Amino acid sequence: MNSKSFLGTGMKFPPQIDPGTGRFSLSSGAQSVKESVYLILMTQRGERWLEPSFGSRILSYTFLDISPTTITLLTNELRALLLEQEPRISDVQIELDSETREGCLIFNLSYTITETNTRDNLVFPFYLHPGEEENYDGVS
Numbered sequence: 001m002n003s004k005s006f007l008g009t010g011m012k013f014p015p016q017i018d019p020g021t022g023r024f025s026l027s028s029g030a031q032s033v034k035e036s037v038y039l040i041l042m043t044q045r046g047e048r049w050l051e052p053s054f055g056s057r058i059l060s061y062t063f064l065d066i067s068p069t070t071i072t073l074l075t076n077e078l079r080a081l082l083l084e085q086e087p088r089i090s091d092v093q094i095e096l097d098s099e100t101r102e103g104c105l106i107f108n109l110s111y112t113i114t115e116t117n118t119r120d121n122l123v124f125p126f127y128l129h130p131g132e133e134e135n136y137d138g139v140s
Contacts, residue, residue: 009026009027009032010027011026011027012024012025012026013027013035013039030113030118033086033120036086036088037086037111037122038122040055040056040085040086041056041082043055043056044056044058045057054085055085056078056081058126062127062128063128066105071096071105075094075095075096075107078094078107078109079093079094082111088114089112089114090111092110093109093110093111096108097123103127103128104126104127105128106123106124106125107124107125107126108123108124109121109122109123
């Protein structure tokens, strides 16, 4: 089996128009996997009414007291759902960045793309207070 066909090709996320063709841009290979991981994390479970089990419950952690227990629960849940919902990856590791800014948790996700046996990673910011993303440039 050709690894490119296994990893697939799909519409790029976020959707973009290719200026040369006027069609939607596509992503494939490792970039397609990375975009899929991001979509899983950012889609609230139940948001897709035709696929109600797709996505995560990460937004339910918004406004919770962020303790070591909460972080452990969140990282374990994210690891399990990524392994369940993205069959192209394995060996998911999730670490919290020790230099997390107030109101924002930075997760470093790494995983193995199963077909090619290569490691890839994604830095995922999780804002504890949605809508305040623009205020994290050091200016309040």
